[in-house]
Amino acid sequence: DLIIQVALKIWGRIIVEADEKVAKVRNIKVDNRLEGPWDTTEKIAAFGFDFCYWSVDPEDPKYASQEVVFQDLGTSVLSGAFKGYNICLFAYGQTGSGKTYTMMGTPASIGLTPRICETTFYLLFFSFLEIYNERVRDLLKQSNQKKPYTLRVREHPETGPYVQGEIEVPEIQPFNRTRSLLYFHKFELKNFDLFFLQAILENNLPSEIASKINLVDLAGSERADPSYCKDRITEGANINKSLVTLGIVISTLAQNSQMFSSCQSINSITNEGDNHASSHSPGSVSGTRRQAYIPYRDSILTWLLKDSLGGNSKTIMIATISPASSSYNETMSTLRYASNAKNIINKPRVNEDANVKLIRELREEIDRLKTMLMSFELRNSSPSWSDDKDGNLTELVLQNEMKVGIFY
Numbered sequence: 001d002l003i004i005q006v007a008l009k010i011w012g013r014i015i016v017e018a019d020e021k022v023a024k025v026r027n028i029k030v031d032n033r034l035e036g037p038w039d040t041t042e043k044i045a046a047f048g049f050d051f052c053y054w055s056v057d058p059e060d061p062k063y064a065s066q067e068v069v070f071q072d073l074g075t076s077v078l079s080g081a082f083k084g085y086n087i088c089l090f091a092y093g094q095t096g097s098g099k100t101y102t103m104m105g106t107p108a109s110i111g112l113t114p115r116i117c118e119t120t121f122y123l124l125f126f127s128f129l130e131i132y133n134e135r136v137r138d139l140l141k142q143s144n145q146k147k148p149y150t151l152r153v154r155e156h157p158e159t160g161p162y163v164q165g166e167i168e169v170p171e172i173q174p175f176n177r178t179r180s181l182l183y184f185h186k187f188e189l190k191n192f193d194l195f196f197l198q199a200i201l202e203n204n205l206p207s208e209i210a211s212k213i214n215l216v217d218l219a220g221s222e223r224a225d226p227s228y229c230k231d232r233i234t235e236g237a238n239i240n241k242s243l244v245t246l247g248i249v250i251s252t253l254a255q256n257s258q259m260f261s262s263c264q265s266i267n268s269i270t271n272e273g274d275n276h277a278s279s280h281s282p283g284s285v286s287g288t289r290r291q292a293y294i295p296y297r298d299s300i301l302t303w304l305l306k307d308s309l310g311g312n313s314k315t316i317m318i319a320t321i322s323p324a325s326s327s328y329n330e331t332m333s334t335l336r337y338a339s340n341a342k343n344i345i346n347k348p349r350v351n352e353d354a355n356v357k358l359i360r361e362l363r364e365e366i367d368r369l370k371t372m373l374m375s376f377e378l379r380n381s382s383p384s385w386s387d388d389k390d391g392n393l394t395e396l397v398l399q400n401e402m403k404v405g406i407f408y
């Protein structure tokens with residue numbers, strides 16, 4: 001999902017309009033010059049998104065409050081996590097355009113993260129990390145040392161990149177105690193992870209699903225410009241690196257996704273005149289075009305967001321913009337960035353424990369075989385044939401029951 005939030009800070013004229021799903025920007029470059037009948041340049045640039053919010057003036061009838069934003073986005077984050085999907089929600093936009101306001105809010109007007117945390121009773125663990133200067137710090141770790149406590153990022157072959165040794169606080173209660181901490185820290189890149197684990201017994205069949213909510217507040221998007229504070233200290237350069245790499249990752253993923261969907265439509269056209277199933281692998285036309293390499297590992301931010309950006313996650317990007325003419329260039333760049341991100345196609349799946357899933361499937365199979373066995377016994381019209389089948393089915397039921405036993 002792509003969301004545009006138009007916030008405060010107005011210097012100059014208002015040049016942005018937000019309809020329900022369209023953000024329109026008046027082109028000040030055209031505005032400022034004399035037009036003739038030959039001038040065909042677009043005066044308004046329009047960008048379509050899943051939601052567009054206007055939060056400039058609280059008196060305005062179309063003003064979107066924190067509650068409205070939570071009802072649209074927060075609830076879909078929670079329902080996705082309860083279904084077992086990994087969810088990532090990240091805020092991108094110019095400095096001062098309202099990223100932190102949207103993600104965290106203020107004590108008087110709380111934002112998405114505290115609302116999401118306070119709404120759930122199923123929350124089991126949460127962790128709070130800061131990525132700064134290409135280092136990961138645990139914001140829940142009490143450190144008396146002068147040197148900040150840094151953590152390493154590693155990659156699990158199945159669950160993807162993770163931070164080794166991060167503190168995961170159990171249950172919802174400590175969240176309330178830590179809430180003040182969330183408001184007092186103002187860092188460049190913040191990442192808030194919530195882990196859900198649900199054990200369900202439905203029709204006597206067990207199922208266990210785990211999901212993760214990843215809430216990310218990025219640094220100001222002007223730093224995504226490679227020339228921004230080029231010769232300054234390492235700190236600035238590293239924040240640049242994160243956002244520049246994020247930009248490259250997003251545009252490469254978008255290109256790959258577009259290539260994938262165009263391949264699919266080419267394949268379906270080819271298949272219309274051809275009854276044989278296509279053997280093309282996804283992302284290749286006649287096996288010749290290859291997906292471009294995605295440089296996730298070029299920055300800690302993109303490495304940690306690997307799954308959220310191009311893998312097993314439902315991802316929501318919130319792009320925040322200022323409505324003022326003075327921010328024209330940054331606003332257009334944010335909207336183009338967001339439009340590009342819209343082309344990325346992820347493949348989220350429900351995260352179910354493999355052993356528990358197997359047990360459930362075996363039990364389903366046992367039930368199915370038992371039902372078949374019963375119907376054979378009831379019919380029993382041809383004893384010799386039925387005895388044979390009966391024996392096979394009983395054998396299958398026993399085998400499956402033994403397999404289920406191994407997992408207990």
Ligand SMILES: Nc1ncnc2c1ncn2[C@@H]1O[C@H](COP(=O)(O)OP(=O)(O)OP(=O)(O)O)[C@@H](O)[C@H]1O
Pocket residue numbers: 006007008009055056093094095096097098099100101102106218219220221320
């Ligand atoms: N929709 C809004 N309604 C009321 N105040 C807002 C809104 N959006 C932003 N603000 C206020 O504007 C100021 C800047 O917003 P905020 O800190 O969220 O920007 P940011 O995009 O996170 O900036 P940075 O990149 O520097 O972290 C804050 O004082 C914030 O409370």
